[in-house]
Amino acid sequence: MSQLDPDIDHLLRRAGFGASPDDVDTYRDMSPTSAVAHVVDYAGRPDDVDERIGRPDHVQVSTNNLFAPDIDIDDARQRWLFRMVHSRRPLQEKMTMFWHNHFANTYSKLAADSGEKQAAKLLAAKPGVLRGPMGQLELFREYGMGSYRDLLFRVAQDAAMVIFLDGQFNTRGKPQENFGREIMELFSVGVGYYTEPDVYAAARVFTGWNLRESEGYTDNDMNAYKEFVYNADQHETTEKTFSFPIYSDGSKTIPSRSESAGLQDGIDLITALAFHPETARRLARKFWGFFISEIVPPDPAFVTATANVYLQSGTRIGPVVYSVLTSPWFNDPSAQHARFSWPAEFVVRAIKEVGWQNFSVDKARAPMSNMGQALYEPPNVAGWPLGANWFSTSTMLARSNFAATLASSQKGFLAVGLQEQASSPQALMAAMLERVTPAPFDSQPEQALLNYLVAGGPWTGSESQVSTRAAGLARLLVASSEYQLV
Amino acid sequence: MNISRRLFIRDGVATVTLGLAAPAFLADIAQAQGLAGRRLVVVYLGGGNDALNTLIPYQDASYYSRRPTIAVPAGQVLQVGSDAAGRALGLHPRLAALGSIFNEGRLALVQRTGYANSSRSHFEGGDIWGTANPQNSTGSGWLGRYLDTLPRPLDALAAWNTTDETPRALKSAISGVPAIANASTYNFASPNQGAAAQQERNTAEVMASNPAPNRPHLALVNGANLGAIETLDRVAQARVYTPTVAYPNNGFALALRTVAGAMARGIGSKVYWVSTGGYDTHAQQGAGAGGGYANLMGTLGDGLGAFYADIRNQGLAADTTVIVFSEFGRRISENGSAGTDHGAAGLMMVLGGSVRGGLYGTAASLAPGNPTLENNSGDVHFETDFRSVYARLLDNWLGVNSVSILNGDFKAGAPAIF
Numbered sequence: 040m041s042q043l044d045p046d047i048d049h050l051l052r053r054a055g056f057g058a059s060p061d062d063v064d065t066y067r068d069m070s071p072t073s074a075v076a077h078v079v080d081y082a083g084r085p086d087d088v089d090e091r092i093g094r095p096d097h098v099q100v101s102t103n104n105l106f107a108p109d110i111d112i113d114d115a116r117q118r119w120l121f122r123m124v125h126s127r128r129p130l131q132e133k134m135t136m137f138w139h140n141h142f143a144n145t146y147s148k149l150a151a152d153s154g155e156k157q158a159a160k161l162l163a164a165k166p167g168v169l170r171g172p173m174g175q176l177e178l179f180r181e182y183g184m185g186s187y188r189d190l191l192f193r194v195a196q197d198a199a200m201v202i203f204l205d206g207q208f209n210t211r212g213k214p215q216e217n218f219g220r221e222i223m224e225l226f227s228v229g230v231g232y233y234t235e236p237d238v239y240a241a242a243r244v245f246t247g248w249n250l251r252e253s254e255g256y257t258d259n260d261m262n263a264y265k266e267f268v269y270n271a272d273q274h275e276t277t278e279k280t281f282s283f284p285i286y287s288d289g290s291k292t293i294p295s296r297s298e299s300a301g302l303q304d305g306i307d308l309i310t311a312l313a314f315h316p317e318t319a320r321r322l323a324r325k326f327w328g329f330f331i332s333e334i335v336p337p338d339p340a341f342v343t344a345t346a347n348v349y350l351q352s353g354t355r356i357g358p359v360v361y362s363v364l365t366s367p368w369f370n371d372p373s374a375q376h377a378r379f380s381w382p383a384e385f386v387v388r389a390i391k392e393v394g395w396q397n398f399s400v401d402k403a404r405a406p407m408s409n410m411g412q413a414l415y416e417p418p419n420v421a422g423w424p425l426g427a428n429w430f431s432t433s434t435m436l437a438r439s440n441f442a443a444t445l446a447s448s449q450k451g452f453l454a455v456g457l458q459e460q461a462s463s464p465q466a467l468m469a470a471m472l473e474r475v476t477p478a479p480f481d482s483q484p485e486q487a488l489l490n491y492l493v494a495g496g497p498w499t500g501s502e503s504q505v506s507t508r509a510a511g512l513a514r515l516l517v518a519s520s521e522y523q524l525v
Numbered sequence: 526m527n528i529s530r531r532l533f534i535r536d537g538v539a540t541v542t543l544g545l546a547a548p549a550f551l552a553d554i555a556q557a558q559g560l561a562g563r564r565l566v567v568v569y570l571g572g573g574n575d576a577l578n579t580l581i582p583y584q585d586a587s588y589y590s591r592r593p594t595i596a597v598p599a600g601q602v603l604q605v606g607s608d609a610a611g612r613a614l615g616l617h618p619r620l621a622a623l624g625s626i627f628n629e630g631r632l633a634l635v636q637r638t639g640y641a642n643s644s645r646s647h648f649e650g651g652d653i654w655g656t657a658n659p660q661n662s663t664g665s666g667w668l669g670r671y672l673d674t675l676p677r678p679l680d681a682l683a684a685w686n687t688t689d690e691t692p693r694a695l696k697s698a699i700s701g702v703p704a705i706a707n708a709s710t711y712n713f714a715s716p717n718q719g720a721a722a723q724q725e726r727n728t729a730e731v732m733a734s735n736p737a738p739n740r741p742h743l744a745l746v747n748g749a750n751l752g753a754i755e756t757l758d759r760v761a762q763a764r765v766y767t768p769t770v771a772y773p774n775n776g777f778a779l780a781l782r783t784v785a786g787a788m789a790r791g792i793g794s795k796v797y798w799v800s801t802g803g804y805d806t807h808a809q810q811g812a813g814a815g816g817g818y819a820n821l822m823g824t825l826g827d828g829l830g831a832f833y834a835d836i837r838n839q840g841l842a843a844d845t846t847v848i849v850f851s852e853f854g855r856r857i858s859e860n861g862s863a864g865t866d867h868g869a870a871g872l873m874m875v876l877g878g879s880v881r882g883g884l885y886g887t888a889a890s891l892a893p894g895n896p897t898l899e900n901n902s903g904d905v906h907f908e909t910d911f912r913s914v915y916a917r918l919l920d921n922w923l924g925v926n927s928v929s930i931l932n933g934d935f936k937a938g939a940p941a942i943f
Contacts, residue, residue: 205807205862213861217807220645220867230649235900238645334742379742409710411689419571419802421648424690427745431704432756433711434689435749439729440714447716478743484732491728495721510716511725519732520746 040469041476046071048476049375052525053330054078054364055129057388057476071370079361081128088126089118089165098124098395101402108163109174110156110261112146113404115163116414119176120400123387131180134360136383137329138179140425142194142226143417144203152202153265154258161199161265162415171253171264175199176415184357187322187349188313191226195309196267198250204420207249211275214242221420227312229321233282240279244293244304247274274301285311313354319346322359330363332377333426341368376478376524379426382410384525385438389517392475394449394456402444409437430523442517446510453513454506461505464492471512477521488515563922566784566797566847567668568829569692572805573647574851575865576872577905578818579620580605580634580888584613587891591858595810595818595865608636610887618814619822622830623876631833631842632876633942635914636886637897639870639907643853647805647867650852655693657912657931662693667915668796669697670930671923675795681755684796685787687780692798702798703752708764708783713757730754763787769838770831777801778828785835788845795923801825804851808862825849833876842878846922848914849874854905857891857898869904873914875942879922885909885940913939 041048043058047066051058055078058066066074091097092106100106100117108118123132149158164174166181173181175197182190194200195218201207204218219241223233251268278295285293285307293304312318323345327337344366345359352358363369380388386403407413411434417423446453460470468488480488492498492508516522582588583599602615603624614634616624626632640659644650652662665673672683672695684702686695695702705711713729715722733750737743766786772778777799784797803821810818829847836842850873855865870889876882889897889905899906912935919927920936921943928934 205864208808208860208862208864210861215807215860215862215864216866224646230646235645377742379746409689409706418690419647419805427742428690430746430749431686431689431691431702432749432753433704433706435746436711436713436753439750439753440712443714443716447714450716478740481735481737483735487728487731491724494724494728507717507721511721514716515725515728515732518729518750520743520750523746524743 040472042473043067044071045375046370047074050074050078050364051129052384052388053133053369053378054360055133056123056384057391057525059124059391060474062391072365075361075364078130079357079364081131084127086126086128086131088122088128091125092118092121097121098390099397099399099401101399108159109165109168110159112150112155112159112163112415113401115159116404117400118163119414120383120387120403123383124390124395124400130360131183134183134356135176135179136381137325138183138190139176139414140417140422141325142175142179142200143420143422144175144199145417145419146415148203149199156261157258157263157265160261161202169264170262172198172266184360185355186313187318187354187356188310189354190356191222191313192306192309194226195222195245195248195305198265198267201248201250201267202265206245209242209246209248210273211246214239214246214275216242218242218245218248222309222312225421227321228283228315228317232315232317237281237283240281240293241308243275243277244279244308247271247298247301248305249273269302271298271301274298274304276301279304279308281308281311283311283315314350316346316350319349319354322346322349326359326363327368328378328425330360331366331368331374333379334377335373338368341366376521378525379429380523380525381423381425381429382407382412382434382438383414385410385523386441388525389442389445389522393445393513393517394452396449396452398445398448402448403441406437406441406444410434410441411437435523438523439518442514445517446514449513450506450510453509454502457509458500458502458505461500461509463500464489464498464508467492467505467509467512471509471516475513475516475522477516477519478524480519480521484519484521488512491515563844563846563924564788564795564797565668565918565923566781566799566845567694568825568847568849569798569800570804570825570849570851571647571651571800571802572851573650573853573855573867574804574871575806575810575818576636576851576854576870577857577891578810579617579822580636580872581615581617582612582888582891583615585888585891587857587893591891593859594863595812595859597813601813605634606884608884608887612888612890614884614888617819617822617826619819620826622826622833623874625830626833626876627882630882631878631880632874632882633880633940634884635873635875635909635940635942636884636888637870637905637908638850638873638886638911638914639853640910640912641907643869643904643907645853645867645869647852652693654850654852654911655696657915664696665698666692666694666696667930668694668798669700669702671919671925672700672702672796673697674925674930675700680793681752682759682787682792682794684798685784685792685794686798687783688798688800692800695796695798701748701752702796703756705756705760705783706780708760708786711753711757711760711764713754726754759792763790763792766790768831768835770834772831772835773824773827775824775828777824778831781828781832782835785832785839785841788836788841789839801828806855806864807860807866808864810859810864829876837878844878846875846877846880846918848918849876850911856903857905858903869899870907873911875914875918879943881942885942909938909940910935913937914942917942 108114166173209215657667854871855868893902916927916935917939
């Protein structure tokens with residue numbers, strides 16, 4: 040049994056990445072109510088996690104050269120995993136992951152367009168390190184709990200998004216539909232609530248939303264950058280009519296505007312989409328799957344309640360998340376272990392629970408790709424196929440084998456740490472389950488695990504027996520189907 | 526033993542059996558040939574393939590006027606003759622290998638495949654092709670429903686998905702499909718050696734065998750876990766494979782090589798799923814034999830060419846059919862970024878040693894106002910319902926009843942590809 044209140048364990052799996060021994064110390068004496076407040080109101084705690092990269096009592100990063108997470112995507116992946124393991128603001132990283140899936144842009148397309156350095160920078164650059172705007176993920180980190188209208192507006196003007204959905208080719212006379220379609224299909228109302236003519240109109244709305252390069256730009260110059268610009272002379276100025284209201288008076292037509300005023304077209308459409316009731320309901324359904332359950336479809340009452348919070352708060356996400364995490368649906372015991380962990384959730388929780396001594400997050404990079412989730416590389420603009428779709432034989436095998444890699448690296452530490460608590464197979468199992476927290480086992484797998492502990496001979500508790508069996512047990516627990524549920 | 530050898534030579538697998546005389550292995554082959562017989566390899570082009578630049582109406586003036594930058598010059602196409610409407614057609618110049626298969630009469634090009642009110646959404650479109658249901662694309666897949674008809678217990682490798690995620694077409698409530706993207710990393714690792722490692726594998730198998738009737742979501746993950754463990758040894762066999770030709774070094778070709786290996790080693794899978802992406806060519810498609818789209822065609826043609834040559838050398842071609850499709854075709858006129866936006870009808874390709882090759886259906890006329898077009902003449906209107914091609918494959922190739930699998934009779938108008 041975990042050392043934390045089951046409701047807090049549940050909260051930390053959903054609003055974070057599980058509980059490390061440090062987290063257990065932080066949350067042990069909190070009530071579930073104050074734990075939610077602590078998790079959600081993270082803004083008061085310093086975002087200092089990056090300063091701890093390289094400290095010996097933290098998970099390691101590996102690099103051949105200088106660690107350069109603002110311009111090297113593999114280093115950026117490591118930095119993000121480090122943050123997930125050690126941030127004192129786990130919800131911030133969790134929401135960043137949510138938005139990364141929601142606004143799914145891929146490193147590979149950006150690299151094909153702008154080279155590897157710029158692509159990493161476009162996605163992952165922290166503000167203030169190099170010249171140019173912050174990377175897309177930093178937008179999510181900074182604004183992911185603010186108003187969705189504001190986030191949508193920032194994303195629409197984010198250089199990575201403009202490149203990813205071909206905005207720089209969207210010109211007067213030759214509107215390019217990619218962004219115009221996806222902002223309705225994926226970023227707001229969803230299929231069924233817009234028409235094909237809406238797509239063509241939206242493409243015209245965003246004509247002229249383009250990029251400019253810094254002076255003397257080259258792909259290889261780490262201080263060079265691309266940033267949003269509104270090219271007024273490429274804006275298509277005729278009026279645009281939609282099938283849904285754009286303005287609060289019910290008008291569906293964005294009026295004809297001069298080129299210089301044409302940026303307002305996009306602001307009007309983004310505002311209309313952010314406040315569209317179907318956007319509210321669609322986000323509510325996504326939050327149901329992300330925070331509450333993937334085995335029960337969204338409760339209509341939840342969708343209505345959550346959509347109302349969203350609309351009444353002026354599309355602010357913070358109050359929506361707080362409402363979700365304090366809702367009766369979240370706190371119903373049946374919601375525990377009712378989600379399928381994403382590979383990032385699985386890997387980070389395993390590291391936090393099994394241990395990270397002398398372990399580098401770099402060892403998770405290739406396995407995560409085999410599990411189906413390379414960070415910064417969602418399979419397409421719709422994001423990763425979630426829920427049960429994470430699980431196939433080869434992705435499960437990748438999870439299973441990551442458990443082996445991790446258990447192998449912690450073998451000696453586990454043996455030392457558990458030697459005192461290994462008086463019997465049952466005692467070792469209980470001690471391991473204090474830190475590694477799968478969903479409850481039925482008797483068949485539980486008995487199989489106990490049998491494993493004595494499969495090499497009767498229990499003696501010798502150092503070599505504990506060393507072998509503790510590592511094997513950790514491997515089996517983390518690779519169990521029960522552990523994949525969060 | 527001699528008798529067995531002759532039998533295998535007659536069946537054309539002598540090239541792989543030479544030097545691998547282990548009786549268990551021969552038994553596997555014999556079992557596979559009895560069990561499997563015909564197989565279907567599905568190649569999905571992700572993103573919406575620009576069919577008009579795959580099979581090019583190179584005498585249609587509107588093709589050139591509507592695609593001033595991205596049209597393939599008439600002089601570069603690989604001519605494949607004229608269709609029933611008298612429209613001259615040619616393959617993209619980077620599809621030389623497919624041109625050869627066409628000339629051998631083993632490549633069928635089914636033009637203007639699709640369905641009414643074609644979805645322009647990648648995801649809905651892909652699901653419609655997967656479920657074979659334009660009205661409700663959220664259920665099981667057509668190949669999943671085919672697997673459901675196979676005798677129980679279903680062989681764990683009855684189908685083999687070379688991608689990480691189960692595509693909609695293979696989804697089924699009762700027929701799990703293993704995803705084996707890379708046979709060489711398909712193994713079971715352990716922090717221990719020897720007996721302890723083996724005990725871990727055995728334990729994992731017992732744990733995953735828990736039917737968990739009260740927790741279907743747990744049972745589902747157990748299915749993936751158990752499927753992995755149970756297929757480890759057979760997949761290890763397919764790993765050891767020396768192809769008869771060199772495959773290009775890219776993910777698509779290597780997936781096809783894996784498929785050929787599985788076939789040659791007699792794994793017995795009846796359906797293989799392979800996909801290759803990058804077809805969402807909104808920008809910079811390039812023209813003719815160079816540029817982004819040409820690279821896609823090169824990957825496709827060279828990969829399929831190597832695969833077909835390899836399986837033909839192994840005597841496996843006559844029992845193999847490959848179908849190639851995408852979720853939709855693309856807009857006829859190019860956009861402002863020298864690319865094309867989402868369109869409607871597409872092109873299906875069917876190739877294999879038993880396929881009746883040729884041009885099926887008729888090309889659209891791309892002049893605005895022509896009735897072969899839709900969406901204010903922006904897109905190509907479908908002529909052949911894609912489900913009729915599925916029906917032909919199910920009825921005449923896989924030998925099952927398409928009506929029950931497709932939930933309707935789509936035999937009418939099916940191209941006579943077998």
